[in-house]
Amino acid sequence: xxxxxxxxxxAVVIADAHYSPSRPELLSLIEAIANKTLATTxxxxxxxxxxxxxxxxxxxxxxxxxxxxxxxxxxxxxxxxYLEGNHDFYLRAIFKNMKIFPISQxxxxxxxxxxxxxxxxxxxxxxxxxxxxxxxxxxxFVLFVLKLIDNITNHSIINYVQRHLDKKxxxxxxxxxKELIKKRIENRFDCDYFIEGHFHxxxxxxxxxxxxxxxxxxxxxxxxxxxxxxxDKELLEEKTFSKGM
Numbered sequence: 001x002x003x004x005x006x007x008x009x010x011a012v013v014i015a016d017a018h019y020s021p022s023r024p025e026l027l028s029l030i031e032a033i034a035n036k037t038l039a040t041t042x043x044x045x046x047x048x049x050x051x052x053x054x055x056x057x058x059x060x061x062x063x064x065x066x067x068x069x070x071x072x073x074x075x076x077x078x079x080x081x082y083l084e085g086n087h088d089f090y091l092r093a094i095f096k097n098m099k100i101f102p103i104s105q106x107x108x109x110x111x112x113x114x115x116x117x118x119x120x121x122x123x124x125x126x127x128x129x130x131x132x133x134x135x136x137x138x139x140x141f142v143l144f145v146l147k148l149i150d151n152i153t154n155h156s157i158i159n160y161v162q163r164h165l166d167k168k169x170x171x172x173x174x175x176x177x178k179e180l181i182k183k184r185i186e187n188r189f190d191c192d193y194f195i196e197g198h199f200h201x202x203x204x205x206x207x208x209x210x211x212x213x214x215x216x217x218x219x220x221x222x223x224x225x226x227x228x229x230x231x232d233k234e235l236l237e238e239k240t241f242s243k244g245m
Contacts, residue, residue, distance in 0.1 A: 006110065016048045049085070054088070086121070116193075120195075182207060
């Protein structure tokens with residue numbers, strides 16, 4: 001796990017927005033934070049904020065450029081924590097002012113008031129086959145070869161991946177989710193809260209010694225979360241963003 005961070009009351013937390021030209025809704029929320037229409041003390045990005053953003057493949061910057069510029073602007077004014085996902089990684093080359101945590105540093109240990117909170121995108125302990133896949137897509141040599149082929153073929157690989165991702169269903173119910181979480185988290189981690197995205201389930205589960213929270217995906221109904229006072233019953237307050245907020 002990584003070194004400790006403090007979570008701020010009033011922080012905005014966003015997971016799994018899967019921002020792309022076909023799913024641009026996040027842009028309005030980030031613009032609201034950048035121009036301070038939506039005030040926040042801290043921005044916590046829980047991975048898969050972009051559908052395709054790989055720090056080693058510059059072509060993925062092109063259609064994400066406006067979002068990149070706004071996030072850089074925000075990170076110059078407030079603390080931004082970014083937990084890399086399986087759709088956005090090698091981001092330190094892009095976002096130099098952010099506190100960025102790759103999969104190897106997740107779960108990330110944080111504190112909120114006197115509570116210990118672990119944060120993760122959610123794919124840090126996936127099944128073996130998926131771990132092989134995530135290792136390959138993050139391997140510098142594999143990425144170099146893919147980038148070379150993609151450039152030679154007029155970006156056919158990146159375009160194919162994006163067309164495939166555009167067809168994904170972001171709002172499916174995960175049957176047996178509680179049992180999976182108990183197996184993954186219970187009696188394994190020592191914390192008060194464990195918060196992650198990736199699964200898009202928008203559920204809280206009370207485990208034996210941990211309050212587990214799986215964040216709803218912004219890509220599904222534009223949900224995001226605000227860190228509340230511990231005097232409230234729930235740590236996170238769910239919000240739904242609309243341009244007319």
